[in-house]
Amino acid sequence: MFLCRYPMCLHFLDLLQYEHFRKELVNSQCTKFIDDQQILHWQHYTRRRTQLLSDGEILAGPHWLNDKLIQFYLDYLEHEAFPAADVALVGPDVTQFARLCAEPDLAAFLAPLRLKERRGVLLVINDCDRPDAPGGSHWSLLAAVGGRFIHYDSMSGGNETAARQMARRLAPILGCSAKMTEASCSRQQNGYDCGVFALVHAEEVLRRLDSGGDLLRVNVSQERVEEARRDMLRLIKEIAKR
Structure with missing residues (x-):
């Protein structure tokens, strides 16, 4: 499903690649011309005009995702890039609730996802430990494939505790051991690209599941991380034109 009322918003997303325009958007009064009507709905990604422009600015600059x-890029990977993979890609909201909710609620909450029936499960992990408020400072990827858990963390050890907690919770539901292996994977060179690394690691894991490649050594270049930001912005604009 998709709704777009203001195609001109795509022009704003194009302009966000220019630093002087981003500064003008923040420092001037031009934001008063941007209303909050819904303009895009695709899979789990529903954004109003101001939110869409904010997302574009996040992707264009050195900012955390x-x-x-x-969630948008996970939906893209699952439904468009690798639709035949039969792997569940679980976004931050569901993962966070599953990690922190009361134990008796967990199985019923995850039941609609049919995780045990899937070939694998990929979850984006956040280190926030508060179930009642947003927060956290780091994203990483946890994979449940072949009866084992593998953790891909671009900041070594940054999310190990949260990932192990998630593995212990998922193990009884998936019918596997809660043992988790830390993968040898790419490391971020700054303090803001962890979310992009989690996504490109997910992309590479899906590619290797398809080809039979090594899942314990996954390395992507900084150039690919930068390209992924541009890819997400391009995909949002392409989907908005459908």
């Missing part, structure tokens, strides 16, 4: 952008 928000949970909506992470």
Whole structure:
């Protein structure tokens, strides 16, 4: 399903690649011309005009990815890039609730996802430990494939505790051991690209599941991370034109 009322918003997303325009958008009064009517709905990604422009600015600059952008790219990977993979890609909202909710609620909450029937499960992990408020400072990827858990963390050890907690919770539901292996994977060179690394690691894991490649050594270049930001912005604009 898709709704777009303001195609001109795509022009704003194009302009966000220019630093002087981003500064003008923040420092001037031009934002008063941007209303909050819904303009895009695709899979789990529903954004109003101001939100869409904010997402574009996040992708264009050196900023952490928000949970909506992470969910958007996971939906793209699952439904468009690798539709035949039969792998569940679980976004930040569901993962966070599953990690922190009361134990008796967990199985019923995850039941509609039919995780045990899937070939694998990929979850984006956040280190926030508060179930009642947003927060956290780091994203990583946890994979449940072949009866084992593998953790891909671009900041070594940054999310190990949260990932192990998630593995222990998922193990009885998936019928596998809760043992988790830390993969040898790419490391971020700055303090803001963890979310992009989690997504490109997910992309590479899906590619290797398809080809039979090594899942314990996954390396992507910084150039690919930068390209992924541009890819997400391009995909949002392409989907908005459908």
